[in-house]
Amino acid sequence: MFGPAALQRLSLPEEFTLLSYGENGRVPNPAQTAAGCAAAELGELALRRRLLVRPRKTRKLGVEIYQLRGEIELTPxxxxxxxxxxxxxxxxxxxxxxxxxxxxxxxxxxxxxxxxLTVTRWLRERGRAALALHTGALIERGALRHRPGTLLTRTRHHPDPTLRAALLNGVRAVRAERVPLDEHLLFLCDLLDGAGLTKDFGLTLTRPQRLERARGIGAAAALPETLRDTSTVLGFSLPARQGRTITLGD
Known part of the structure; x- marks a missing residue:
């Protein structure tokens, strides 16, 4: 059971990694989870104002279109x-x-x-190392319980139920508009949506709702456009979404 010190906010990739492991101790899609963990690292750096992701956006008949070939821009x-x-x-x-x-x-x-340097290129290069790094860190902190594999079973990593529930309650509170959407939760929600994890948690947004969030409509209105752009591209750059174009105005 976690004490107050251990329950302090995890980094974005640690949160994403922890929520990626199911109660069975496995991730549903290792390649997608690895890419998502690397994307969460970029998100953490964006939150610390160390980089931005510049999407290619165009307007056609008054509709804003994301091409989703996001370019990483370091911001000293x-x-x-x-x-x-x-x-x-x-x-x-x-x-x-x-x-x-x-x-x-x-x-x-x-x-x-x-x-x-594009986001998709970086996720391919960094993903496996990112997942191993943050899984190991969570094991050291006691947030994941490591169960070694045997000849008949695979290695499992079981998330601490208290911490996992606390993270999910934060996402649920935002979805229910009980608390305001802040920058950190914007990135976490976009990454969870991009990985399809919100379906498992019963927190799925519709495509139009996700596009409204990207445009800054509703709860995301007060958040900077540069961060919304960065978060949107990261969420839609996970493997299952690569190569797609998003039209902002559906």
């Missing part, structure tokens, strides 16, 4: 760019893994220049 805010190659005495994010990912992103964008 001060001289001596945090985590940029070649700088020193750089302030960190406060999370070791996030600093490592940010440094890797700077290095990756440098090797691709002048071409942009």
């Amino acid at each position: 805010s001060t001289p001596g760019t945090p985590n940029a190659p070649g700088t020193s005495n750089m302030p960190g994010t406060g999370l070791t893994w996030a600093d490592d990912v940010l440094s890797a992103l700077w290095a990756r964008t440098a090797t691709l220049a002048p071409r942009p």
